[in-house]
Amino acid sequence: MNPQLQNDLEHLEQALTAACEQSVEFLKTLADRPVSPRPPVFEPDTLPAEGWGVRKTFDFFREKYLSGISGSAGPRYFGFVTGGTTPAALVGDWLTSTFDNNTADKDDSSAPYLERSAIGMLRDLFGLSDSHSGTFVSGATMANFVGLALGRQWVGKQLGVDVAQDGLAALGPVTVLSGAPHSCTFKALSMLGMGRSSLKLVPCLPEREAVDLHALETALQELDGRPCIVIGNAGTVNSVDFDDLEALARLKVDYSFWFHVDGAFGGFAACSDRFSHLTNGMDAADSIAIDGHKWLNVPYDCGMQFTRHQKLQTDIFQNRAAYLGFLTDEPEFFHLTPENSRRLRALPAWFSLLAYGQEGYREIVERNVDLARLLGEKIEASTTFRLLAPVRLNVVCFTATGSATAPRLQELLEELRRDGRVYLTPTVYQGTPGMRAALVNWRTSQHDIDITWQALQAAAATIIQS
Numbered sequence: 001m002n003p004q005l006q007n008d009l010e011h012l013e014q015a016l017t018a019a020c021e022q023s024v025e026f027l028k029t030l031a032d033r034p035v036s037p038r039p040p041v042f043e044p045d046t047l048p049a050e051g052w053g054v055r056k057t058f059d060f061f062r063e064k065y066l067s068g069i070s071g072s073a074g075p076r077y078f079g080f081v082t083g084g085t086t087p088a089a090l091v092g093d094w095l096t097s098t099f100d101n102n103t104a105d106k107d108d109s110s111a112p113y114l115e116r117s118a119i120g121m122l123r124d125l126f127g128l129s130d131s132h133s134g135t136f137v138s139g140a141t142m143a144n145f146v147g148l149a150l151g152r153q154w155v156g157k158q159l160g161v162d163v164a165q166d167g168l169a170a171l172g173p174v175t176v177l178s179g180a181p182h183s184c185t186f187k188a189l190s191m192l193g194m195g196r197s198s199l200k201l202v203p204c205l206p207e208r209e210a211v212d213l214h215a216l217e218t219a220l221q222e223l224d225g226r227p228c229i230v231i232g233n234a235g236t237v238n239s240v241d242f243d244d245l246e247a248l249a250r251l252k253v254d255y256s257f258w259f260h261v262d263g264a265f266g267g268f269a270a271c272s273d274r275f276s277h278l279t280n281g282m283d284a285a286d287s288i289a290i291d292g293h294k295w296l297n298v299p300y301d302c303g304m305q306f307t308r309h310q311k312l313q314t315d316i317f318q319n320r321a322a323y324l325g326f327l328t329d330e331p332e333f334f335h336l337t338p339e340n341s342r343r344l345r346a347l348p349a350w351f352s353l354l355a356y357g358q359e360g361y362r363e364i365v366e367r368n369v370d371l372a373r374l375l376g377e378k379i380e381a382s383t384t385f386r387l388l389a390p391v392r393l394n395v396v397c398f399t400a401t402g403s404a405t406a407p408r409l410q411e412l413l414e415e416l417r418r419d420g421r422v423y424l425t426p427t428v429y430q431g432t433p434g435m436r437a438a439l440v441n442w443r444t445s446q447h448d449i450d451i452t453w454q455a456l457q458a459a460a461a462t463i464i465q466s
């Protein structure tokens with residue numbers, strides 16, 4: 001054995017203890033770290049001929065990179081839609097790497113059982129019926145990819161074409177209809193060979209990001225019976241608007257379409273009696289995409305896809321080989337997902353779901369929404385800022401009053417980054433440049449909203465009012 005490898009093996013406990021101590025130190029100071037430290041440009045490292053061993057490598061990492069690591073897992077990183085990691089999820093994630101199991105074979109590990117079990121608990125969390133099966137994928141982009149692949153296969157089946165077998169060329173164009181889909185939908189359609197232009201945007205209701213049902217029905221009528229895919233959006237990134245999913249599902253009585261729901265983070269509205277009405281109708285979907293690394297607060301590399309049509313899923317993703325065994329009624333995950341070998345991605349979610357339960361997630365969701373509304377109230381009462389959309393759930397979409405141009409807002413966001421207490425990202429809402437604060441972190445408290453408000457006012461005083 002290589003001497004460095006041998007030495008690290010002999011001192012494994014020391015190496016892991018150092019990693020643990022570093023983690024504890026990082027997490028203890030997370031709330032006070034600059035949320036977005038703006039690291040310098042790093043020179044790439046050179047592959048050493050003789051390795052350094054883990055200890056020296058760790059020292060080098062600390063010295064060069066650690067201070068540039070973002071506080072994105074902390075309570076005031078409101079950019080994009082970025083969750084953190086609960087203590088139980090972190091334990092699950094560490095152990096995932098420790099065990100380094102593939103979730104392939106139920107005969108050689110409990111790993112696949114853990115994944116099925118986690119999917120079952122998530123089904124309960126989202127109020128989905130047993131007709132939905134599911135798997136873990138790397139994020140909501142891949143969960144949407146799987147759902148749309150299923151839709152593509154279903155459309156083919158209606159027209160007598162097996163797309164998985166004969167390719168999309170045998171089927172021709174597939175129309176996808178949606179009101180305000182997430183940008184990753186276009187990416188998924190590109191990867192699926194259906195093309196970005198297969199997505200026909202349907203008008204939304206006035207001042208809303210929810211699809212206009214009459215416009216959708218007209219678009220469906222124009223297809224003249226040709227089956228298509230309809231994407232229902234359960235939580236848009238700017239204003240967390242929801243399509244009327246029940247009404248979308250009802251349209252299936254008269255029109256032939258695959259009903260896919262993107263509930264990446266909005267699906268978590270189902271956790272709370274106060275907001276679950278927003279997800280009514282989600283269970284009727286043929287496929288659903290939800291993100292784990294957002295409101296579930298598990299580390300990155302976690303999305304979930306659900307479907308009522310597992311058989312179609314094996315048509316697409318099956319991977320048969322003599323050494324891989326047979327395709328049964330309870331297919332292995334590699335017959336269901338884009339990847340073959342996969343880490344035990346479910347374990348952080350499994351730990352966190354058992355550790356905090358339905359109540360734990362209800363509390364996180366409700367607290368985040370209440371705090372988003374609190375920030376919204378401060379904004380509405382101020383003369384410096386104004387809301388661009390009502391705070392429907394957990395995102396505050398706002399802009400500066402007066403003639404705040406996009407470059408001016410960009411300066412304001414830069415000033416906030418220099419300040420280091422809070423991180424927001426820019427957006428454009430209904431043609432108006434603005435910014436957004438998305439609250440999905442389990443740590444965020446009222447104190448953080450106070451700090452955020454102070455930081456926003458200070459930045460505005462420097463940039464807007466100067």
Ligand SMILES: *Cc1c(COP(=O)(O)O)cnc(C)c1O
Pocket residue numbers: 081138139140141142144182184235236237262263264265291303
């Ligand atoms: C975040 C998000 C996605 C994409 O998720 P990734 O995890 O970044 O792949 C898709 N749809 C919606 C509504 C989202 O918020």
